[in-house]
Amino acid sequence: MKPSGYNFFVSSFFDGWIIAYNSLWGSFFTMSEEEMRTCKGILDSLEEGERVEFSESELIHKLIEFKFIIDDPVDEQMEVKNRYSRYREKSQGLSLTIAPTVSCNFRCSYCFQEPTKKRMTRENVDTIIKYIDKNLNEGNSLHITWFGGEPLLAFDVIVDVCDILHRLCKGRKCDFTQSMITNGSLLNDKKIEFLVAEGNFKDIQVTLDGPPEFHDQRRPTIGNRATFYKILENVKRASDKVPVTVRVNIDKRNYHSLEQLVDILIDHGLRNRVHLYLGHVLPYTEACYNLESIALAIEEFAEIESKFQFHLLQRGFLEVGSLPKPRKGNLCIADNPNGAVLAPDNLVFRCWNEVAMSSEDAVGVLEDQKLKIENKYPSRQKNGIASELYQDKIMEENNRHWDSYNPFCHEICQHCKVLPLCHGGCPWEARKNPEGGAGHCTPLKFNLPDKLRIYHMQNTLSKVLRPDEN
Helix, strand or coil: CEECCCEEEEECCCCCEEEEEECCCCEEEEEEHHHHHHHHHHHHHHHCCCCCCCCCCHHHHHHHHCCCEECCCCCHHHHHHHHHHHHHHHCCCEEEEECCECCCCECCCCCCCCCCCCECCHHHHHHHHHHHHHHCCCCCEEEEEECCCCHHHHHHHHHHHHHHHHHHHHHHCCEEEEEEECCCCCCCHHHHHHHHHHCCEEEEEEECCCCHHHHHHHCCECCCCCCHHHHHHHHHHHCCCCCEEEEEEECCCCHHHHHHHHHHHHHCCCCCCCEEEEEECCCCCHHHHHHHHCCCCHHHHHHHHHHHHHHHHHCCCCCCCCCCCCCCCCCCHHHCCCEEEECHHHEEECCHHHCCCCHHHCCEEECCCCCCCCCCCECCCECCECCCEECCHHHHHHHHHHHCCCCCCCCHHHHCCCHHHHCCCCHHHHCCCCCCCCCCCCCHHHHHHHHHHHHHHHHHHHHHHCHHHC
């Protein structure tokens, strides 16, 4: 027997209690300080190769059952890699991001997209439906994330596609779910009622970048008009009918205003009606490389994130964070063999960051008589799912880069204790880094102990404030 290499032991916010957590196996429990001393003695002895006589105590039982102590032959680093490959290869169903338009009515100061007015035509919609029809197998699942630009600028496209997909999924006995990322300015009563009537929207995400004096500087309309209170009112109307997440994008210019934003949300009755989380403003693409000087370092972002969650708990928010879970399979749509980003002009990409880019960055184009390209040929089948993609040589090379993505190629990541939680981080960002360095570090590398403390406190408070749910 030996100690797991992914054990964490963290002092709780509550005096006298220790949190035990394993990032590979997802185990979590608490113990007293006295039990921790016993635990440390056992683990230290095992680490030094000493023979340990295990008692029948509850603590020993937990350490073995929850895999804080594992069998000698277990190769945990290989388990991380095998888990990724195994679940990625076995993934089924379709996970698609659809941008009905990459036009936007905002001009955000940190946008990673070049302004454009591209919008899906009726022919584009027909082609997308044919693609889904060809690739959605009986009994599988379909998830659509509506993205942009601002997707609600093409609300008619969303309505048309949803109507067809509901009938298609019903006929094939497929689970159909949706989500949307919107700036929230167009989320009026008509559109809210549509989302409610759909019955399968799991999340609507909008963005508020602090109180109005900060938000309105960062996220004005094309005509430079303020947007904060318009979005806030729309969120208030929507939040009782569909799940709403409020993302707050932060950098060096606005992170200090977070508590003011929380005050405003509480004053408008949104405490525990919306989920809040922070987004890290980064120079993702050439369109926003000028942001490097104002972007927070990952260590800074991690510290702000944990302080923000703790502040939410103090202000009476009951669900501020979940227990970090070890990942299985792909990280996001970019490394999902059954995922794609579908843009206007029938272009197909592998990452959201590319959605407004040109065919030079695409991995293919959906079949359409008007848009077929020279030197085209069908891409190879993946997992038995027939592709409707056609590629020229540049597109084929782009796709090869994504297909060959290895989240475990970064040297520093190999021995990192949070690797099971991040799998090397954002593939888009990780691909920019040399293999001798790290991937794209998750904030959890720097704030996991605080996240565990906050989760423990949140659960403890929930048992007191919501006894009927526990």
